[in-house]
Amino acid sequence: MREDAQHPFRAAAEPHAGRLRALPLLFAGGALLAWAVPARAEAPVQPLSLRSCAEVAADAERLACYDRLAGRPEPGATAASNPAAAEGPALPAAAAEGRPGEAAAVATGSGPGLQVRRSHSLWSSFWELDRADKRGTFRFKTYRPNFLLPVHYTTDINRRPDSPTRPSTGSGPDYKRIEAKLQLSVRTKIAEGLLLPDADLWFGYTQQSLWQVWNRKESSPFRNTDFEPELIYVVPVPEGLRRLPGGWQFSMLQAGLAHQSNGQPDPLSRSWNRVYVGAGLERGEITVYGRVSKRLREDAEDNDNPDLTRYVGRTELAVTWLPGSATASLRWRQNLRDLKHGSLQLDWTYPVDRAQPDGLRWYLQAFTGYGETLLDYNHKQTSLGAGLTLFEF
Numbered sequence: 001m002r003e004d005a006q007h008p009f010r011a012a013a014e015p016h017a018g019r020l021r022a023l024p025l026l027f028a029g030g031a032l033l034a035w036a037v038p039a040r041a042e043a044p045v046q047p048l049s050l051r052s053c054a055e056v057a058a059d060a061e062r063l064a065c066y067d068r069l070a071g072r073p074e075p076g077a078t079a080a081s082n083p084a085a086a087e088g089p090a091l092p093a094a095a096a097e098g099r100p101g102e103a104a105a106v107a108t109g110s111g112p113g114l115q116v117r118r119s120h121s122l123w124s125s126f127w128e129l130d131r132a133d134k135r136g137t138f139r140f141k142t143y144r145p146n147f148l149l150p151v152h153y154t155t156d157i158n159r160r161p162d163s164p165t166r167p168s169t170g171s172g173p174d175y176k177r178i179e180a181k182l183q184l185s186v187r188t189k190i191a192e193g194l195l196l197p198d199a200d201l202w203f204g205y206t207q208q209s210l211w212q213v214w215n216r217k218e219s220s221p222f223r224n225t226d227f228e229p230e231l232i233y234v235v236p237v238p239e240g241l242r243r244l245p246g247g248w249q250f251s252m253l254q255a256g257l258a259h260q261s262n263g264q265p266d267p268l269s270r271s272w273n274r275v276y277v278g279a280g281l282e283r284g285e286i287t288v289y290g291r292v293s294k295r296l297r298e299d300a301e302d303n304d305n306p307d308l309t310r311y312v313g314r315t316e317l318a319v320t321w322l323p324g325s326a327t328a329s330l331r332w333r334q335n336l337r338d339l340k341h342g343s344l345q346l347d348w349t350y351p352v353d354r355a356q357p358d359g360l361r362w363y364l365q366a367f368t369g370y371g372e373t374l375l376d377y378n379h380k381q382t383s384l385g386a387g388l389t390l391f392e393f
């Protein structure tokens with residue numbers, strides 16, 4: 001493989017986020033407290049512990065025992081006695097826990113192909129921009145949409161892929177125009193509060209395959225699979241600078257390093273590396289993401305596709321709309337020099353069961369232009385796919 005190729009929500013005050021790390025201190029503090037309280041005349045006081053709390057018969061008293069053991073403030077405690085609560089207003093419990101059913105919406109698109117639950121800010125809840133939305137490191141979440149399109153029709157399938165440095169060796173397999181398209185994408189935050197206030201470093205991984213599942217004659221091969229790991233540095237815009245005219249918000253800045261390759265041997269090998277900078281805006285149910293990429297240099301003999309950016313483009317603009325149960329996203333890629341190249345992609349989803357918007361969703365995707373896959377980077381085609389989302393977490 002050679003080198004590569006881009007809201008979500010937590011309560012404003014989760015005072016026990018570090019509960020696991022604090023358990024030894026809590027046990028010690030609880031035992032000390034139990035020792036320091038004078039014994040009642042009728043019975044000796046047992047040390048405060050999980051076992052002693054479990055032995056309390058009355059439900060309300062047992063719960064109060066656990067609360068004391070965990071260091072939870074008594075009812076009616078002031079914000080001064082609970083500093084975490086003073087950071088901001090509490091959010092609905094279901095939203096804080098990320099449970100389904102809170103007006104869930106899935107949005108697709110480039111950059112952050114969004115799969116989100118509604119929040120005060122779509123970008124913040126997806127990228128954890130605000131402190132109220134921070135959820136710590138190494139918690140895996142979906143990144144770009146995860147879907148299976150069992151029916152994916154292409155107007156002009158690429159049977160003889162080539163590039164200036166990897167010419168075609170002749171006719172390839174007898175591929176059919178109808179195939180399946182599969183995408184899997186996850187991410188995790190690997191550093192929080194890095195270099196700048198509330199700025200985070202994420203790792204993302206996306207894998208996309210075109211599968212000739214209906215082509216029994218050729219043993220149903222995978223026609224192409226693209227692998228794309230990337231590092232994404234996300235910087236939230238300070239609150240005082242976010243507001244823009246017309247009700248828009250300038251929510252975040254991004255910088256990234258990405259690698260994309262298809263893992264095939266010559267002459268079908270394709271790969272590239274790039275760095276990029278991007279920005280995210282939003283207004284109510286609409287998000288806008290734009291970025292500019294710079295391809296990193298490679299040795300001429302190792303470059304599988306030296307003209308890739310001419311066809312795929314260096315700039316990208318994605319607009320996502322979340323009007324309700326349905327979601328829609330339009331992505332435009334262009335090199336800003338030649339409007340004959342680039343691509344347009346439209347994604348649309350709708351819940352299979354409207355009562356469960358976080359569950360299975362219908363997924364439609366339309367693409368036209370260059371670069372639906374790395375193997376097809378210089379091959380123009382129009383495709384239409386239909387299927388279902390796979391998962392979201």
